[in-house]
Amino acid sequence: MLDQGAPPQDPTRTAPTSLLGGLMRRKPVERLVAEGGHGEGGTLRRSLGLWQLTMISIGATLGTGIFVVLGDAVPEAGPAVTLAFVIAGLTALFSALSYAELAGSIPVAGSSYSYAYATMGELVAWVCGWCLVLEYGVSVAAVAVGWGEYLNELLDGTIGVTIPAALSSAPGEGGIVNLPALIVVLLAMVFLLGGARESARANTIMVAVKMCALVLFCAVGFTGFKSGNYADFMPMGMAGVSAAGATLFFSYIGFDAASTAGEEAKDPKKDLPRAIMLSLIIVTALYVLVAGVAVGAWNWKKFDGSEASLAAIMNDVSGQTFWGTLLALGAVISIASVVLTVLYGQTRILFAMSRDGLVPKALGRIHPKTGAPRLNTVVVSLFCGALAALIPLGKLVDATSIGTLFAFALVNIAVIVLRVKRPELERTFRVPFGPVLPVLGFGFCAYNMFSLDSITWVVFGCWMAAGLVFYFSYGYRRSRLAVADRTS
Numbered sequence: 001m002l003d004q005g006a007p008p009q010d011p012t013r014t015a016p017t018s019l020l021g022g023l024m025r026r027k028p029v030e031r032l033v034a035e036g037g038h039g040e041g042g043t044l045r046r047s048l049g050l051w052q053l054t055m056i057s058i059g060a061t062l063g064t065g066i067f068v069v070l071g072d073a074v075p076e077a078g079p080a081v082t083l084a085f086v087i088a089g090l091t092a093l094f095s096a097l098s099y100a101e102l103a104g105s106i107p108v109a110g111s112s113y114s115y116a117y118a119t120m121g122e123l124v125a126w127v128c129g130w131c132l133v134l135e136y137g138v139s140v141a142a143v144a145v146g147w148g149e150y151l152n153e154l155l156d157g158t159i160g161v162t163i164p165a166a167l168s169s170a171p172g173e174g175g176i177v178n179l180p181a182l183i184v185v186l187l188a189m190v191f192l193l194g195g196a197r198e199s200a201r202a203n204t205i206m207v208a209v210k211m212c213a214l215v216l217f218c219a220v221g222f223t224g225f226k227s228g229n230y231a232d233f234m235p236m237g238m239a240g241v242s243a244a245g246a247t248l249f250f251s252y253i254g255f256d257a258a259s260t261a262g263e264e265a266k267d268p269k270k271d272l273p274r275a276i277m278l279s280l281i282i283v284t285a286l287y288v289l290v291a292g293v294a295v296g297a298w299n300w301k302k303f304d305g306s307e308a309s310l311a312a313i314m315n316d317v318s319g320q321t322f323w324g325t326l327l328a329l330g331a332v333i334s335i336a337s338v339v340l341t342v343l344y345g346q347t348r349i350l351f352a353m354s355r356d357g358l359v360p361k362a363l364g365r366i367h368p369k370t371g372a373p374r375l376n377t378v379v380v381s382l383f384c385g386a387l388a389a390l391i392p393l394g395k396l397v398d399a400t401s402i403g404t405l406f407a408f409a410l411v412n413i414a415v416i417v418l419r420v421k422r423p424e425l426e427r428t429f430r431v432p433f434g435p436v437l438p439v440l441g442f443g444f445c446a447y448n449m450f451s452l453d454s455i456t457w458v459v460f461g462c463w464m465a466a467g468l469v470f471y472f473s474y475g476y477r478r479s480r481l482a483v484a485d486r487t488s
Contacts, residue, residue, distance in 0.1 A: 023121060027356070029425060057278075057279030058279045062286065074294075079235075081244055095412060108352060113352060113353060120410070122479060129358070131403040131410075142250075148184070189377060193378075196371065213327055214290050216323075221296070405448050409449070
């Protein structure tokens with residue numbers, strides 16, 4: 001039976017009489033919003049304003065993409081990597097517009113999972129939520145691996161030693177365990193256990209550090225700028241630019257993190273859309289600027305095999321290791337903020353799924369003192385830490401991308417469905433040009449998904465199969481909507 005005090009059910013929804021009806025049951029928007037913040041034994045605290053929300057999205061986005069993945073993208077596109085960043089940013093922009101509209105209409109913690117629940121039914125919502133677990137969980141692990149690479153760069157530049165490969169690489173890369181990657185995830189867990197406000201403050205400081213580090217790189221790197229490095233602007237043709245754009249899409253993952261804070265925002269209907277769009281604009285501008293300076297200071301062929309390319313460029317241009325070491329320090333701090341904010345998003349999505357009964361209720365239990373889902377945070381952190389310690393970076397990036405693209409595609413569909421089914425719903429932001437941009441957003445996501453290799457699709461298929469097994473064995477009959485249907 002529904003909890004006392006829960007908002008009334010949608011009167012147009014009838015109890016399903018078949019398996020298909022159960023899979024298609026939708027959760028009314030009004031109910032999603034009314035339940036916002038409520039968990040097992042307590043409520044989340046509304047303490048985040050526009051600035052903190054924007055910093056959460058920047059913190060979740062700006063990091064590994066520019067500090068690590070740039071070295072993989074430049075050999076694919078050459079100097080035209082700046083164009084590849086713009087293309088990847090446009091792909092993200094279409095979905096960001098859809099996220100902004102839905103975040104202003106349905107300001108809850110579940111992000112695209114909750115949007116799908118309100119528009120396309122429980123099964124699609126579950127699939128979307130399961131994809132978000134893949135996106136956020138694996139992204140945390142991938143970013144943590146990149147953090148370990150810059151930590152070694154910092155240690156080498158300061159005390160002249162590095163962590164042995166056996167303890168800083170995954171088993172698939174010749175090591176035993178990636179200990180630095182595990183450590184940064186556990187440190188982020190400690191911050192999150194203190195509550196959203198405290199975590200947001202720490203993230204804001206780290207975001208400021210990372211932006212200063214990138215501005216510093218541009219200042220130093222520009223002193224070594226050579227226009228001749230742009231002479232052969234597109235050596236691999238447009239195909240190379242497209243391939244690099246697909247690689248760099250990973251750099252934009254995280255702009256939707258603000259939407260997972262919908263139940264801890266002070267004014268979510270207004271601030272969430274603004275935070276999403278503002279963060280994407282800032283991140284794209286920084287990416288293009290940094291990439292432009294990097295290629296101007298270093299011949300594009302030198303990027304091949306360079307994992308800490310920005311630090312290497314600063315050392316090369318300045319002729320000393322001080323600037324590269326300083327940038328490595330900034331990278332260590334800034335990439336840690338990505339781990340913190342993405343891990344935060346993962347815990348809030350599971351919190352929303354727990355409240356709906358699709359995963360165990362214990363994951364939605366709120367600690368009375370900190371207002372944080374403590375058990376949820378610990379479980380997610382240990383899972384992500386294990387992935388970071390044992391799985392190579394390349395495999396993690398591909399798995400993150402496919403889960404993200406699938407969730408983004410569903411968000412674009414949800415915008416169209418909600419406009420048809422609930423045209424009267426208040427929208428503090430509307431995607432311009434009607435359904436055209438959401439359709440384009442869906443198309444871009446589908447195109448990028450099908451450009452991924454077959455192994456990534458096999459991993460994705462296995463993940464989806466496992467998720468469906470869990471849903472039909474647990475969530476289908478335990479969801480709150482299912483319980484309400486049986487007792488109505």
